[in-house]
Amino acid sequence: MDFSSLFNSSTSQLLQEFYYAPLIIKIAIFFICFSILAILITYTSILVKRYQGYHLEKKLERINPLIDELILKHIIFNDALNKELEDGEQPQLIPLTDFQKSPFKSDFGKQALIDRIINFRKSFKGIMAFYLRQLYIDLELDKKSFNKMKSVKWDKKVVALVELTAMDMSIADVNILPLTNSKNSELRSEARHAYIKLSKNEPFKFFDVVTEPLLMWDQIQLFKIITTTEEISIPNFARWVTYSPNKSIISFCLKLIVHYNQVEGIPAVIKLLDTKDHELRANAINCLGKLKYDEVEPKLLEIYANQPLNCQIEILKAIGRIRSGKSIDFLKYEFLHSSDFDLRKNAARSIIKGGAHAQETIKLLLETATKENLLILKHCMNPLIKF
């Protein structure tokens, strides 16, 4: 009996055994086979991916030093390019021939060039950064980045945005604004980042189109981008406090008004004190307190009794920040008679912050306070305790 007939007979025997096996065994065998197959496919794909990664790394190890050498030779150490341009002076032409030769003709080579030029540009400013951008444009690498923007894959779009932002390439509003409202958080965040960095005149125009709420994390990221981007034109954020239908945008703009100390935005913030949304009202009170706008103090005292707890706490904090000394009696009353612990604690803190205006009151309270009130006062007087 030869090998093939032996194989055939054992296969048919196995199939026959499977056919007559109980259902539960059939199901078990099916799952075992399926799992083995799945494991094999997974391991193979991991191996293939790893090999591709290794191969790519090796290729980059070969090509990156070449790129570095060319950039150093033709740009960084090129004496002809190494002087600042006078007004109206035409920039020098960068010798491109070496960058257009064999390893850089392929897609891989072009991508390596883009990545390396971006890295170099992160290290240099001034005329060198200008010529590195020029090189990117002259080699038409910008087209490659713009093509990625057209991809349906979100990750390619993110890469394109990163590249174009790093090279200061302006992107049409029609292409980037929809992305600032994308459902994908990574893409949304990168598009907003790019918009702020690239739009010189109206970097915050996307606030007009944001319909999704700005999550706290989005706000932190945006705040970092706004406050660390150089040469950005800062608008009057009160514009969105007045007109934006998006609550989170209003909240965020209130924080920016405080950060940039935009006192011209105060009238818009005061109008928010009449809004029905108590969270926005609390944010507005917080903003006014941080701006130390003392003229609003009587209004805050007037509305205090009708406010929910979060707004009352913000009012007490705002009075403490304003430090006019006009509301010491009110604070004292709240500290002694309020039934809520947080209100008492914040009233005490605001009294302490009153400084010279509140010396007498503090002394009197320390002498006459109950055991619990004394603890609150001492807690608030401790400069090491912030909360």
Next chain:
Amino acid sequence: MPKILYIEDELLMQNIVNKILLREGYTVDVANNGKEAMEKLITNNYDYNLVITDIMMPYSNGFEILSKIRNHITANKIPIIVISSVGNEDAILEAFKLGADDFLKKPIMAGELLIRVKRLLAR
């Protein structure tokens, strides 16, 4: 030729600045992190004319290097330039407080770096 110790963990930046300095004829010793820098300083008996250091580095950061050099009995006069992407007021003040002679924020201008290096070496 003046001898410079350049401490930087970012390879590309390290390579570029190293080449810029070498091209000007300086002798450059490169350290990848604070620990390596300290080893080089001790091995060479602090015999450097200038130290250029980054702030954010593994093992020990640029501030630690700064204070170690400034607290050294004989080497406390070595001019030090700090180059860092951390360019906020606190970092700049901290660097000067610890005895930095100059501060450059990344990205840098090659020409500016060379002028500052020459100025400090001429002192």
